[in-house]
Amino acid sequence: MSPPEPTPPLLSLHGVDKSFGAVQALRDARLDLYAGEAHGLVGENGAGKSTLVRVLSGAHRPDTGQLTMDGQPLVLHGPADARAAGIAVIYQEPTLFPDLSVAENIFMGRQPLRSYRRIDKAAMRTRTAELFARLGVHLDPDRPARGLSIADQQLVEIAKALSFDARVLVMDEPTAALSGVEVERLFGVARSLRDAGAAVLFISHRFDEVFALCQRITVMRDGRWVSTDRAGDLTVDALVRRMVGREISALFPRVDHDPGEPVLDVRGLTLGGVFEDVSFTVRAGEIVALAGLVGAGRSEVARAVFGVDGYDSGAVTVAGKALRPGRPDLAIAAGLALVPEDRRQQGLVMDLSVERNVTLVRRWALSRFGLLASRAERRSARTWADRLQVKAGALTDDVSTLSGGNQQKVVLAKWLSTDPTVLIVDEPTRGIDVATKAEVHRLLSEQAARGVAVLMVSSELPEVLGMADRVLVMHEGRLVADIPRHGADEESVMFAATGSAGDKT
């Protein structure tokens, strides 16, 4: 299937197997990266993409198979070897040292030296400033990495890659947490590197980005290579079919129905400097999307409604009863549920088992005389895991062993088991694969059909447009638009989100 290529690949990987215990993460994986070309790698979560990246970065050593660079075999004993070979990796989650300065983060282990092998701090600072100038960003080389936004952290990672003139740049879902402007800038840098003769490997769940950047696209499934084609010969549909190996019935299984009584009512919610005068209602059986750019204050509103954070003024009422600010326990008792943005940090206790995570919120309801009866816990967890089709070896396994999509299902199971009347979901499908995405969407749809009021914060426009009965758009802390389903399209939402035509709607 691979098109014939006149020039030999810069970096190539063939017949690579890698297993962790009984789990085989890669089987006969292959990849050819060409100089001056961006290569997309797509696949569901658990397809082995991240393992492949770790093989390329030297973090994992393959069990079999080999890497060649410029036709010569390349053996990587660790990340230092990969870097010496000119392979730069930008991981999904930035890997910075919060206590050290930005300049040190970029040059760690490769600091410019002066006499007696001492670090030349002035040179390090100057070179960092030069790199930032090349990238067109205003970051102070001396400030610590602590407190940088995710986008700025990615930029530091990119500066790192630039600093040693990487010949191969690997980006593992770098855009998951970025807004439109930031993605554009990242792509600008990737393109200029590519045009300068570097090979770029780009991994993403966002197909529009893959098609925008890449000349060649490889699909992986279950740790195996499926296909490699020129981007021009492919369509999104074809990609999705190859990724899942079957047709996806419908990515957005939204059924129309009439919403009921207002359940969640938010009035004049204000938190100084974060959001101002936010008012909206969500009715029973309605899915309301909260759209906007990253940093517009959407998650903050969701957190304030649920009581994780306080607010300065305003009121939240659930089914006519006022909620006290800053009290998530009362919010849960009132029938609220919040599936947070960051499942690893906020949604799950990673060291606990799947069943413990599922029953975490209901531990008191499931206990008798203050003791948790493990049988009741297990039964309840089993019910919910089955209902959501969580794929886990055993429910007693640590939740950290599951793939991202299955972890998200566990978070959903946890909250659905509380039988909420208002379900708030923050980026419910971030970083999970297409098939699981469809399942999550089906679940949300089901909940709405059962009469649950759903408030969905999402940065993915197709999801917002495909799922929501109404779209609320936030811009710089204010609610700027309330668009009904039939009036919502990409244009109207983006206009409102960027604040360019707030009065248009």
Added chain:
Amino acid sequence: MTALAERPGDTRTRGRVVAQRFFVVRELGIGLALLLLIVITALVNPRFLAAQSIKDLLLGSTILAILATGQAIVVITRNVDLSVGSVLGLSAFAVGTLFVSAPGTPIPVALAMGVALGAACGAVNGLLIAAARVPALVVTLGTLYVFRGIDYTWATGKQVNAADMPAGFLRMGTKAVLGVPVLALFAVVVLVFAGYYLRAFRSGRELYAIGSEPAAARLNGIPVGRRIFGAFVVSGALAGFAGVLYAARFGTLDANAGINSELNVVAAVVVGGVAIFGGSGSVYGAALGAVLLTTIGAALPVLGVSPFWQRAAVGALILAAIGLDRILMARVGERLRVIGGRSVAENAPNQRKGARRA
């Protein structure tokens, strides 16, 4: 806040200023506390500042400061070395025994032997931690007892007296140059070397990187195991060195030298502003912490505070130091987010929001 958002050009220097002020404040805070303590005590009892007393303070701080320097290097890597007191005891007794069995041994040889013995003990810790990947707390808690046990077995019924040691060696423990005790000079040299190494050399900076984010350190190609091993060898060697100085200062040695000193050392490091979870702090701060703890021990009796309250005072100081760190950290974090939360000019209006997002 608003003014900053309007002038994004300022952010380049502000970040550095905020960060630097933070680190200066940490060490300055300890210095100020020390000064305050000395001034108050001197006002209550002017004889506290007499030359002999200052010399005593410096002398008393020396051994703790050297141990704290080694401990700080370990703590910076997000580890801890609880075995330093036992290593000190072992090394001190070994030096005493060396002088008993070979009376003519030159002082540098004795010093080298103490350091080498300490380094060997540190290597045992380092191997277990870096190669076998056992948490440092567990390993060094174990070796704390093992090394002390070896010391007891060896020293049972034996005591080394000042008379057994060469006069020159004992003079080293009490003599002063221009009013500064020789032992304190040793500590200053160790301190300056360690401080410069941590600041100016790649491997020194890598210790901070490891403590700041161990997973990122691995992905950055830093030889994490080797560096942690090195940190423990240095901590052990410094504890061995401190043992030799202990022998020179006190002359009389049994198996109890340096017993229960490990938590005092950790306290000095924490009071000195080295974050217990690694990644930040300096050996200078740790040494200042050691001087502060020693001064408290000397000042409280002068102030008429019952000795029973002295420990409580040390405890309160540790809590105050940690509290101060937390507050400073939160405030600096907030300001850094304001300054550099968003780097793109288009997003400048968002800067205030970035500040509030966790």
